[in-house]
Amino acid sequence: MEIGERLLHSSSFGAAAAAYAEHRPDYAQAAVRWALETAPGPRVLDLGAGTGKLTATLVALGVDVIAVEPDPAMLAELRRALPTVRALPGSAESIPLPDGSVDAVLAGNAMHWFDMAVAGPEIARVLAPGGVLAGLWNVMDDQVDWVAGLARVSGSAAIGPRDTPASWRAVTADMHLPKAGAAAWFGSPEQAEFPHGQLRTADSLVATLATRAGMLVMPESEREALLGRIRAFLSSRPETADGEFTLPMLTAALRVRRLSRAVDQLTADS
Structure with missing residues (x-):
């Protein structure tokens, strides 16, 4: 995705903030625990926090969380x-926190929007030595037949390159971790996946997909036509046609540790 296209997509959520807050899923607590298990302390920054979906999970786990989000x-x-x-x-590229002030930086469905050439050094700056950077993504489990069918009908605008497990594994580590000089401040990445699910109806699943960036930037006529095809598909499947059902998901997690070097050396080198 080109820089201009990424900026267009990443800035699209504000117009749908209330719908995002209502319909986007939370994160599997097991995934968040895994992301934090090697952190040297309890101070956590939720970076690109959106409406607080990951923040709420962190609060429930009892950590000391600060949220930073660029969209008003x-x-x-x-x-x-x-x-x-x-x-x-604030943003990943300009974090309003002091050097070495957090033990972990987590990003929920947000790290792919960061300009890591700039954000990488910023994240390393605010992390304590040995701190953790982790991204979490909720992906649909397309090993389930009807979910695979939904992905085919929805196309990349609604179910993108990080929204199913196999595609997430293929793109995430290489695309979304700190690059170039900033990468020297982080160790080797680790990936893990954790079962999750979201209780939905056909209408609320359509509303969830409508909050995806690819959908939000589509011309209205195209968006409504695609949402109509998704509604028709869900109406045709016995798993989703009537009442509530659980959308099978995984919370996929990527983590990397900040190497134990002095923060002031990073500042001097930047």
Whole structure:
């Protein structure tokens, strides 16, 4: 994805902030625990926090969390939902925190929007030595037949290159970790996947897919036509035609540790 296209997609969520807060899933607690298990302390930054889906999971796990989000509408939803959490405007490329001030940086369905050439050094700066950088993505389990059919009908606008397990494994580590000089401050990446699910109806699953960036930037007539095809597919399947069902998912996690070098050396080298 070109830089301009990435910026267009990443800035599209504010217009749908309320729908995002209502319909996007949370994250499997087992995945978040795995992401944090090697962190040297309890201070966690949720970077690109959106409306607070990952933030809420972190709060439930009892860690000391700070949220940073660039979009004002998304940040407002987060503050409304989680008024006791310290939530700041900022971005992965300009983090409003002191050097070495957090033990882990987590990003929920957000790391692929970061400009890692800039964000990599910033993340390394705010992480304590030995701290953890982890990305989490909720992906649909297309080993389930009807989910595979949904992916075919929906196309890449609704179910993109990180939204099924095999494609996530293929693209994530190489595409989304710190690059060039910043990569020297991090160790080798690890990937893991954890069972998850979201209770949906056909209507609420359509509403969830409508919050995907590819859908939000489509011309309205094309978006409505695609959503109509998705509705028709869900109506045709016995698993999804009537009432509530569980959307089979995995929370896929990628983590890397910041090497134990002095933060002031990184500042001097940058």
